Amino acid sequence: MQGLSLVNGLEAAGIDPFDRGVAYGDGVFRTFRLQAGVPLEWPLHYRRLARDCAALGIECPAESVLRQELQRAADRCPDGVGKIVLTRGPGVRGYAPHQAGPPTRIVSAVPAPAYPASYAVDGVRIRVCELRLSWQPRLAGIKHLNRLENVLARGEWQDTAVAEGLLLDFADRVIEGTMSNLFLVVRGRLVTPDLSRCGVDGVQRERVIAFARSAGIELEVRDVTLPEVMAADECFLVNSVIRLWPVAKLEDRSWRPGPLTRRIQAEVFAGA
Amino acid sequence: MQGLSLVNGLEAAGIDPFDRGVAYGDGVFRTFRLQAGVPLEWPLHYRRLARDCAALGIECPAESVLRQELQRAADRCPDGVGKIVLTRGPGVRGYAPHQAGPPTRIVSAVPAPAYPASYAVDGVRIRVCELRLSWQPRLAGIKHLNRLENVLARGEWQDTAVAEGLLLDFADRVIEGTMSNLFLVVRGRLVTPDLSRCGVDGVQRERVIAFARSAGIELEVRDVTLPEVMAADECFLVNSVIRLWPVAKLEDRSWRPGPLTRRIQAEVFAGA
DSSP states (O other): OOSEEEETTEETOOBOTTBHHHHHOOEEEEEEEEETTEETTHHHHHHHHHHHHHHHTOOOOOHHHHHHHHHHHHHHSTTSEEEEEEEOOBOSSSSOGGGOOSOEEEEEEEOOOOOOTHHHHTOEEEEEEEEEEOOOTTTTBOOBSOOHHHHHHHTTOOOTTEEEEEEEETTOBEEEESSSEEEEEETTEEEEEOOSSSSBOOHHHHHHHHHHHHHTOOEEEEOOBHHHHHHOSEEEEEETTTEEEEEEEETTEEOOOOHHHHHHHHHHSTTO | OOSEEEETTEETOOBOTTBHHHHHOOEEEEEEEEETTEETTHHHHHHHHHHHHHHHTOOOOOHHHHHHHHHHHHHHSTTSEEEEEEEOOBOSSSSOGGGOOSOEEEEEEEOOOOOOTHHHHTOEEEEEEEEEEOOOTTTTBOOBSOOHHHHHHHTTOOOTTEEEEEEEETTOBEEEESSSEEEEEETTEEEEEOOSSSSBOOHHHHHHHHHHHHHTOOEEEEOOBHHHHHHOSEEEEEETTTEEEEEEEETTEEOOOOHHHHHHHHHHSTTO
């Protein structure tokens, strides 16, 4: 495979078979765009890494260490996708987190995925996943390594014409996409699901929210139902790799990318 | 560390940094006792491995392959603890499970933990965890690698006098221990929590249930509340490594190991 990974700074190294990352999914991660070797929105990603590590009681490595390792990986794939995985480190056996060694760093860069250019321009077709997200306030928002729900949900379809699936919780509230955060435009207001029970609180969601606040756009972070999505004036998805995709079709509902979607695309995601 | 691990049959090998086991916890595992190099209850463990792999759509390796690799590991630690982790294998990026390579096998043996002999004889002190288990029927019962809830729950205490913690769900039903399954004796009947919403359906739970049925002991698999645990005549925990521990103390309630506990210990766990 093209690309490069460093495990604790070592090229071509494997992960300790007793690492708690593989044993329990005991760790966190971030994925982001590289542009001419520079990780986009790096300060926000590092801040989230540190916050997510703190939530799990994992010692977050110094920013300079990660940044240097990322530079080595990015040199190989300067316009690819960077990823940092931090685990609680190796531990022989047992769930007790205080028995772990130092955290493990897995820093990698791989070529960017080849999404059709039309996705950002005309929008994407999406579906509603059958899997329902569980509620776990202790883990909600955190980009941790326990991602079997996302794997099972993404495994529900293989139709390449469907770009993303919406995930609902057990109360049938719409939470997010399998790999993205969701925004609606309802009568000029920006609406995005509350993530206090489940879901991943992504960096691009934070950036869109910050933009809305700075631009004086009314914003609601709250529970969202599927009928509300279907009735929304505009609908779009964001993540750090895809950036922004307008939603063009969901079941029998079609949208054209609307004015607020285009404005956010231009002002928040310009040049990337 | 003492012990041995084999990754896809290779000694001293590391795990591919792009393995989905570490990226998403996308896999399953089993842990079991070795006795003179022989894995106890191996047919049950292999059957569970195959069942859990099928539930996640992972191809389970042939029993002969795992058994041979286990033998190599067990030769190094003939009276230790064996473990098999199976992941969906390496995959560059993205949740879609059908993009994965062949499954990864991590087979290991390590020395047995040094639990005090009194645990099985006099019983253990346990506590109630603050963390509440989330409901996910799609994953309930499966011994998968998404174990952050267990890690966080086990991280709630460091007092070595407390041997285990009880996990409740969001409806305050008692589900299991952080690493064990729970049984109560209530007026001569054996009671164990229903695991259709959350929890791990362990091999020793299956063995105790099978024994109860064959011995004509009345058995109830149903929802259990904490007051019911406190009021139970007997209470014990099982897993494949600890075997059976009577519960001696939970908050202000004390028990002495009772007759049905002793009978199951003798008849189901004799000699191990």
